[in-house]
Amino acid sequence: ISDSAMFAAGIPSILASLRGVSYMQVDVCGPSADLHSGSYGGAVINPATELARLLASLHHDDGRIAVDGFYDRVREWEPDILAQMRELPFDDERFRAETGAPALGGESGFTTLERLWTRPTCDVHGFLSGYTSEGAKTVLPSTAMAKLSCRLVPDQEPREIHRRIEKHITQRARRGITVKVTYINGCRPWRADVRGPLLNAARRALLSVFPNEPVIVGEGGTLPIVTELEQTLGTPVLLAGFGLPGHNAHAPNEWISDENIQLGARAIAALWDEYASEKRNGS
Amino acid sequence: ISDSAMFAAGIPSILASLRGVSYMQVDVCGPSADLHSGSYGGAVINPATELARLLASLHHDDGRIAVDGFYDRVREWEPDILAQMRELPFDDERFRAETGAPALGGESGFTTLERLWTRPTCDVHGFLSGYTSEGAKTVLPSTAMAKLSCRLVPDQEPREIHRRIEKHITQRARRGITVKVTYINGCRPWRADVRGPLLNAARRALLSVFPNEPVIVGEGGTLPIVTELEQTLGTPVLLAGFGLPGHNAHAPNEWISDENIQLGARAIAALWDEYASEKRNGS
Numbered sequence: 001i002s003d004s005a006m007f008a009a010g011i012p013s014i015l016a017s018l019r020g021v022s023y024m025q026v027d028v029c030g031p032s033a034d035l036h037s038g039s040y041g042g043a044v045i046n047p048a049t050e051l052a053r054l055l056a057s058l059h060h061d062d063g064r065i066a067v068d069g070f071y072d073r074v075r076e077w078e079p080d081i082l083a084q085m086r087e088l089p090f091d092d093e094r095f096r097a098e099t100g101a102p103a104l105g106g107e108s109g110f111t112t113l114e115r116l117w118t119r120p121t122c123d124v125h126g127f128l129s130g131y132t133s134e135g136a137k138t139v140l141p142s143t144a145m146a147k148l149s150c151r152l153v154p155d156q157e158p159r160e161i162h163r164r165i166e167k168h169i170t171q172r173a174r175r176g177i178t179v180k181v182t183y184i185n186g187c188r189p190w191r192a193d194v195r196g197p198l199l200n201a202a203r204r205a206l207l208s209v210f211p212n213e214p215v216i217v218g219e220g221g222t223l224p225i226v227t228e229l230e231q232t233l234g235t236p237v238l239l240a241g242f243g244l245p246g247h248n249a250h251a252p253n254e255w256i257s258d259e260n261i262q263l264g265a266r267a268i269a270a271l272w273d274e275y276a277s278e279k280r281n282g283s
Numbered sequence: 284i285s286d287s288a289m290f291a292a293g294i295p296s297i298l299a300s301l302r303g304v305s306y307m308q309v310d311v312c313g314p315s316a317d318l319h320s321g322s323y324g325g326a327v328i329n330p331a332t333e334l335a336r337l338l339a340s341l342h343h344d345d346g347r348i349a350v351d352g353f354y355d356r357v358r359e360w361e362p363d364i365l366a367q368m369r370e371l372p373f374d375d376e377r378f379r380a381e382t383g384a385p386a387l388g389g390e391s392g393f394t395t396l397e398r399l400w401t402r403p404t405c406d407v408h409g410f411l412s413g414y415t416s417e418g419a420k421t422v423l424p425s426t427a428m429a430k431l432s433c434r435l436v437p438d439q440e441p442r443e444i445h446r447r448i449e450k451h452i453t454q455r456a457r458r459g460i461t462v463k464v465t466y467i468n469g470c471r472p473w474r475a476d477v478r479g480p481l482l483n484a485a486r487r488a489l490l491s492v493f494p495n496e497p498v499i500v501g502e503g504g505t506l507p508i509v510t511e512l513e514q515t516l517g518t519p520v521l522l523a524g525f526g527l528p529g530h531n532a533h534a535p536n537e538w539i540s541d542e543n544i545q546l547g548a549r550a551i552a553a554l555w556d557e558y559a560s561e562k563r564n565g566s
Contacts, residue, residue: 149320
């Protein structure tokens, strides 16, 4: 599968991990209708305030996720892969400028690439409650909702993560509101075995057309087909793509260089010979 | 001014307090555009998560407001007024049923009426961020906003409360976002002097047409005209209204009983004589 990018121009890249996802919606209900915040405020639990409190409880101050058992199934990465990842010429400032955020941030003790490729997350995608137009309306809203998901790393399970978040939130909900945490969808995370004959063949094939040794990279996003193919066909899946950083994946003006189309096609052609030869030698 | 209600049928009521309000909007900005939560999640500070954390920081777990100096100007109530308030036949369960909430709640150590009439609040009126429609969209939102206000009690000042909240929030904002707390509008709280000649006259006038002694009540809402009248005319303001609980104030099907219109008119007519006689005796 070539639905991925090279780490940098001239550096062929084998994608060794994808994060999974567990997506859910949180609904908080309080009074049966919006109330006047003067006549009722202070004596009725506010669903918007409560939802904010529940969402805030999902993280510790150091960025670590505070949900009981959340990290239980997180598998350690091989130290040599981590070491190689730390040596990749990644530019935090260029990445920050790409996002437009005033600064980067995340779980303490990890580099940006580790945060993106090797660590799970819990992100709010949106929330809505009460009055949100111009000016002032002094309503005490009857409901509040949020969309959130966790990006997962091996061997976290989407439905188990949903159950853990659901338990965390419902246990902390105050009397005076009801809360529901609904599973919307999910996908398992994925890690390649970077030591088998397929990967050896891929390394040689890539090196035969690109000027540098291939590097192992991760990806923070999700490709649900990968685990499906592995499970259904019972065979390893190789991911090596030929896009370049800034190629606007899935966005307007997505592009790929002419040169990389040529080089990529030659590398894939070479892969079949290399893999056949690996299999012959290995058998 | 008769823009208030009686505590119960047959119990004439003098309104001795109104809460003020300080209304503001909180805007959090992070990345310059919404980002893919897989490709960026974990390494970029999420404005929605941050806004939730900042809103959650406004209260302690016991419902007390956690903003430095927030209670500094709160004036103690006279013990005899508080004692009379505790004796009013207020039915928490009826009030709860009226709201439709599963339970009441608020600042620890206070009754429902004290929470509504004598204590300041901090309520979220609404918030909005990112994706809030059906199903799933894995966006890391670039902005998040909330409307909130504090109901104030004497002698809290609307603009001072805004500055305190602004300081609380901006001090706690992480690098990776910018935050703005914009004052929208406000109104000072009000307390009547319940011991002067005007109040004595009102008590006698009300007792002359209703079957019970008048009670002193408070109100959680705001009537900006009251402080304006006092300041502009330099004279005390009396609030005694003749609506009944459940009269749907400001709502569809607002109503007042024929009997209370008659009794109220007679009480107000009596008030002028009583007040004139008070002034004669007092001078």
